[in-house]
Amino acid sequence: MSLETLGWGPDFDLAMSASQSASQSSSASSLVPGRVVRQHRGLLTVQTADRAFLARAAGRLLHQAESAESLPTIGDWVLLQPPSSGDGEALMQVVLSRRSVLKRREAGSEHDGQLIAANVDVVFLVVGLDGNFNPRRIERALTLAWNSGATPVVILSKADLAEDAAARVLEVQALAPGVDVLAVSAKAGLGIEEVRSRLPAGKTGVLLGSSGVGKSTLANRLLDAARLVTQPVREEDDKGRHTTTHRELFVLDQGGLIIDGPGMRELGLWGEDEKVSLAQAFADVFTLAEGCRFNDCGHRNEPGCAVVAAVQAGTLPEERRANFEKLLREQSFSARQTDAAAQRAHKRAERAQTNAGWQRTRTKRRGE
Incomplete structure (x- = not known):
């Protein structure tokens, strides 16, 4: 798999060259670029042009990190040292400068932030039309999305279950002028091509929404395969079990990339900008x-x-x-x-x- 397929661009070439020039280590030129494509409880998988590695942050990277937000997360481009044996863990030595970073205040905390994804071009804010619709939450999510440096797109999911989908679209357009608002039904196939069209080759999107809004079902539809295990929503309160327990990046058939992760009930603001x-x-x-x-x-x-x-x-x-x-x-x-x-x-x-x-x-x- 080529790095370009994973979203690599000229800016990352420059960032890698700058990192190698600034490094005093003789081994800097032997480090391999790769992208974090899976994150599960601190265990990261990094995909390079040749293969995927289980990877952890090197001691030097941990020591130099100003905070946890400086450490690798899903979507990051890193320079890593491959393991000496084929089955060992690679060491991530450098996190390349990010194009964008989506983050929130960590749930249950007032003093810590949590990274959601890095180097994303589009943040898809997924809101269910089966009881999850909340304009105030949309405003909050839009604030987080704009702060990331990416472009927000609002997806009103489960449009096949709503009698007033068109009215809801107009309502969101009124509170978010200039933001694309899409009525989508992953099960019925409604609006899927409109979502795909916003992820041309090399562009990365991330799905952001609470549990049960249909993110994994949408991701499955975009992938044209049930690559993610979906679970039913409790009909009495529209709350789903956490279908996705980890964050993962997938390459779509048309060349775009999508990141899916666990649902988030809390979207606390975090960041000085x-x-x-x-x-x-x-x-x-x-x-x-x-x-x-x-x-x-x-x-x-x-x-x-x-x-x-x-x-x-x-x-x-x-x-x-x-x-x-x-x-x-x-x-x-x-x-x-x-x-x-x-x-x-x-x-x-x-x-x-x-x-x-x-x-x-x-x-x-x-x-x-």
């Missing part, structure tokens, strides 16, 4: 905010708030305004957690505020 992605996911709110009287308007009850005025006029749903406010607060918290400099600045600001309060108290007491 989320405000940029919020501006894309909530472009209408940001445009309205330019008309607010105050630059630091919180868009709640401040005088002269153009956002609140739009809600009162009925041109902006209150639910969308409230979700924007919620995600904006979450983004600020995320930035403080992920950016050490921001954390230090936040602590300095807190100390300065506290010291200023003490100073005012002392001054007041002296004056009494």
Whole structure:
């Protein structure tokens, strides 16, 4: 299998050359490029041009990593040292610069992020039309997708089970202007070619959605074979068992690539650049905010708030305004957690505020 088939491009050629030039190791030129195509509980499979290897991060890579987010994940391109024996583990020595990275706040944590996939071109946000449809969750997922550097596409799955699929498409198009919205039924074959057309040769997509929305069924259809084991959804609550317990990258017949993984109930924002992605996911709110009287308007009850005025006029749903406010607060918290400099600045600001309060108290007491 050629590296180009796996999504290799000129930018990775440059990244590999730069890494080899910067390395002080005499063995750098003997490292082999490959892509992480399977991830299961920390065990990675890397596909090179010649064969696939079970691989683990070398000690040097672990030592130099600034955080867990610097370590290899599904979709990464790495330089590895093949094992001395054919059945041994390869050592990943270098993670090449990423084109994009999709990540979220780790479920159940406020201080750690989790990588979902790297080097993806398209993030397919899969939402079921059989009870899973939630505009607020779509807004959140769009924010994550924009932050990755990839292009989001919303897939409304199980369209054959919905009487109002066309209306749902219009609803999502209204809250996500410029984003492609596809009504798809993997079982009936509806919209499959539209999905395939967004993954030409060498382009990588990732399926993102909660459990039971039909991601694995869609992946199977794209692959034209039941390569992934699908499991039924509990009809009473539309929740599926976790069909996919690992993340895996597949090459499609037309040359594109698709990554499937476990369903995700939590999509917490994570990353210092989320405000940029919020501006894309909530472009209408940001445009309205330019008309607010105050630059630091919180868009709640401040005088002269153009956002609140739009809600009162009925041109902006209150639910969308409230979700924007919620995600904006979450983004600020995320930035403080992920950016050490921001954390230090936040602590300095807190100390300065506290010291200023003490100073005012002392001054007041002296004056009494």
